[in-house]
Amino acid sequence: MYAYNDFDEAFVRERVAQFRGQVERRIDGSLTEDEFKPLRLMNGLYLQLHAYMLRVAVPYGTLNPTQMRQLAYIADRWDKGYGHFTTRQNIQYNWPKLDDVPDMLEALADVEMHALQTSGNTIRNVTADHFAGAAADEIEDPRPVAELLRQWSTDHPEFQFLPRKFKIAVSGAKHDRAVTRAHDIGVRMVHNEAGEAGYEIIVGGGLGRTPMVGKVLRAFLPREDLLAYCEAVVSVYNLLGRRDNKYKARIKITVHENGLEKMQELVEARFEDIRKGFSGFDQELLKQIETAFAPPAYVSKSSANYEAARLANPAFRSWSDTNIAAHKAPGYAIVSISIKKHGQTPGDATSHQMRVMADLAEKYGHNELRVSHEQNVILPHVHQADLPAVYAALREADLATANIGLVSDIIACPGMDYCALATARSIPIAQDIATRFDELKIEHEIGELKIKISGCINACGHHHVGHIGILGLDRAGVENYQITLGGDGTETTTIGTRAGPGFSADDIVPAIERLVTGYLDLRENADETFLQAYRRLGMEPFKAILYPAEDKANAA
Amino acid sequence: MPRAFTPKVITANALIAGDAVWFTADNRWSPSISEAEFITDEAHADLRLLEAQARQDEIAGAYLADAKDGPNGPEATHFREEFRTRGPSNYAHGKQVEL
Ligand code: SF4
Numbered sequence: 046m047y048a049y050n051d052f053d054e055a056f057v058r059e060r061v062a063q064f065r066g067q068v069e070r071r072i073d074g075s076l077t078e079d080e081f082k083p084l085r086l087m088n089g090l091y092l093q094l095h096a097y098m099l100r101v102a103v104p105y106g107t108l109n110p111t112q113m114r115q116l117a118y119i120a121d122r123w124d125k126g127y128g129h130f131t132t133r134q135n136i137q138y139n140w141p142k143l144d145d146v147p148d149m150l151e152a153l154a155d156v157e158m159h160a161l162q163t164s165g166n167t168i169r170n171v172t173a174d175h176f177a178g179a180a181a182d183e184i185e186d187p188r189p190v191a192e193l194l195r196q197w198s199t200d201h202p203e204f205q206f207l208p209r210k211f212k213i214a215v216s217g218a219k220h221d222r223a224v225t226r227a228h229d230i231g232v233r234m235v236h237n238e239a240g241e242a243g244y245e246i247i248v249g250g251g252l253g254r255t256p257m258v259g260k261v262l263r264a265f266l267p268r269e270d271l272l273a274y275c276e277a278v279v280s281v282y283n284l285l286g287r288r289d290n291k292y293k294a295r296i297k298i299t300v301h302e303n304g305l306e307k308m309q310e311l312v313e314a315r316f317e318d319i320r321k322g323f324s325g326f327d328q329e330l331l332k333q334i335e336t337a338f339a340p341p342a343y344v345s346k347s348s349a350n351y352e353a354a355r356l357a358n359p360a361f362r363s364w365s366d367t368n369i370a371a372h373k374a375p376g377y378a379i380v381s382i383s384i385k386k387h388g389q390t391p392g393d394a395t396s397h398q399m400r401v402m403a404d405l406a407e408k409y410g411h412n413e414l415r416v417s418h419e420q421n422v423i424l425p426h427v428h429q430a431d432l433p434a435v436y437a438a439l440r441e442a443d444l445a446t447a448n449i450g451l452v453s454d455i456i457a458c459p460g461m462d463y464c465a466l467a468t469a470r471s472i473p474i475a476q477d478i479a480t481r482f483d484e485l486k487i488e489h490e491i492g493e494l495k496i497k498i499s500g501c502i503n504a505c506g507h508h509h510v511g512h513i514g515i516l517g518l519d520r521a522g523v524e525n526y527q528i529t530l531g532g533d534g535t536e537t538t539t540i541g542t543r544a545g546p547g548f549s550a551d552d553i554v555p556a557i558e559r560l561v562t563g564y565l566d567l568r569e570n571a572d573e574t575f576l577q578a579y580r581r582l583g584m585e586p587f588k589a590i591l592y593p594a595e596d597k598a599n600a601a
Numbered sequence: 602m603p604r605a606f607t608p609k610v611i612t613a614n615a616l617i618a619g620d621a622v623w624f625t626a627d628n629r630w631s632p633s634i635s636e637a638e639f640i641t642d643e644a645h646a647d648l649r650l651l652e653a654q655a656r657q658d659e660i661a662g663a664y665l666a667d668a669k670d671g672p673n674g675p676e677a678t679h680f681r682e683e684f685r686t687r688g689p690s691n692y693a694h695g696k697q698v699e700l
Contacts, residue, residue, distance in 0.1 A: 071616075072616065072617070072658070073658070074657060074658035077657045078657060078661040078662060092614055092619055092661055092662065093619070094621070094681075094684060094685055095619070095620055095621060095685065095688055095689065095694075095695045095696075096614075096618065096619040096620055096695075097619040125692075125694055139689075140694070141619075142617055142618055142619070143616060143617045143618075143619065144617055390691045390692075393691075461680075461681060461684060462684070462689035462690050462691055463689060467681075470684075470690060472689075472690065472691045473690050473691065476691065519680075519681075522678075522679055522680065523680070524680060
């Protein structure tokens with residue numbers, strides 16, 4: 046993976062030193078909170094309900110074992126022994142003390158990590174397919190491009206005060222696992238008719254208050270034009286985007302208000318100008334970056350023990366059925382480690398678990414780990430022959446839950462247990478749903494089902510693109526949960542539709558249970574997923590399950 | 602007609618630890634809402650908020666929060682403010698174990 050050069054190293058250290066000074070001046074009273082707030086946000090430090098929160102960037106979700114161990118060390122030394130993996134492939138610490146944060150940032154810099162641009166109206170951490178470099182359906186590893194975009198966007202002088210935050214996602218595969226259509230810019234690797242590799246550029250996607258599916262701004266962009274083109278997009282947005290109204294400031298609104306055609310015209314014109322300044326240096330840089338992402342030295346060995354273990358151990362078979370994905374190299378597998386044990390907080394890993402995952406990556410995984418936007422951790426390169434050993438070690442650490450893609454593999458944002466912006470809690474709802482379906486023992490029978498929960502309209506929990514989305518709201522001083530159905534975050538991105546009135550905290554889990562067990566009766570056969578059944582049948586039968594007639598009579 | 606003034610407490614986050622604190626009648630920041638000054642007069646609330654906000658080297662983000670009078674002192678009325686008196690629901694962390 047990418048290693049910092051002298052420039053990166055000096056830059057990150059300098060920012061830590063600057064922030065140390067800023068924290069000192071805040072504590073001695075020479076900076077007010079109003080003055081300090083933008084400075085701390087530039088360094089990923091939020092003030093939440095019960096404490097500060099430090100959001101650490103994990104560029105395109107890629108970590109090496111040393112970094113993962115350092116994250117564990119930071120959790121133990123300065124936090125409460127755990128970290129929270131987020132839907133932005135980042136990790137958050139929920140309990141740092143202000144005067145410890147400079148030391149935490151220094152410890153991150155020691156392993157080539159930082160918290161820069163994880164907040165504020167800048168280009169945020171670039172996200173990518175968590176199976177990058179490993180997936181069988183991949184055209185090309187998206188991470189070199191993501192790294193190029195990271196370098197270009199970090200401290201980019203023109204883009205430090207954008208109208209609003211700006212998120213870029215990159216996918217290099219046929220299947221979109223990076224939710225590119227829900228980002229400000231989505232970059233998808235494609236081939237044109239001549240068979241040349243390039244990018245499809247999507248703009249104006251986003252969830253939150255006004256969810257929108259991104260639109261194709263350029264169907265095929267030659268590889269060498271990527272940076273100039275992205276710079277053109279962001280620069281057009283920087284001028285055109287609305288600064289008068291925070292809720293209309295994202296590029297999705299700019300595209301919506303001005304129309305795709307006008308955006309295309311403006312971007313193309315700007316691009317013509319900007320590209321002259323790109324003399325090929327970026328392409329040389331990209332070549333260097335690419336060497337850092339060379340595929341691992343795969344080994345070939347027999348997978349016989351894997352097959353034998355599958356036959357001998359039903360628990361291992363079940364785990365390998367759900368948590369393993371197809372790898373591009375023969376004999377290899379992609380392991381998704383579920384950070385969603387039933388009843389636990391989605392995305393929370395203890396320092397011990399982080400160390401176990403680091404050890405496994407080192408021993409069996411070619412030193413690579415990934416954080417997925419679904420709040421799980423991936424070992425992208427594991428030989429099948431090593432899967433039984435990996436499974437056994439994960440089991441020891443309470444990390445072997447066989448539920449990837451199932452009803453208990455829930456995305457949940459921190460919600461009102463931590464987040465200052467929340468209107469309701471999301472974690473306890475996720476915990477209760479997972480616990481309930483575990484009791485019912487039907488999640489494998491249900492099959493693929495994505496439930497996503499957000500604690501407010503900002504939609505960090507991606508509820509709009511959940512097959513079942515749950516949005517927590519404050520209705521007259523009481524927590525209330527709204528259900529959306531039919532959302533999808535893949536290459537067929539769809540914003541879910543609201544099913545009807547919301548449910549109380551007590552009623553939401555029974556409502557989800559009714560909905561999911563009801564789907565089992567509605568589906569054509571065991572292969573028809575919840576989403577497929579919804580697409581075939583539409584909202585009505587699901588609505589009838591959620592709001593049975595007698596309840597309506599009672600309510601009337 | 603202007604809306605009737607509902608009783609308030611002044612709350613903020615402590616500067617270093619970041620945890621929720623409440624402003625007391627004798628100008629301290631208490632980790633417990635029950636020690637907060639219970640404010641029933643709007644003009645007094647505005648004045649006290651200014652005084653609280655001036656204490657920049659102790660806290661961040663002071664604001665007025667709705668409260669009611671309970672047997673042991675002021676209590677939160679909204680669930681958000683109630684959570685701030687306790688801590689998160691997924692772990693025994695924060696005030697629910699520290700106080
Ligand atoms: S969706 Fe709302 S509650 Fe959840 S993390 Fe985002 S801002 Fe906070």
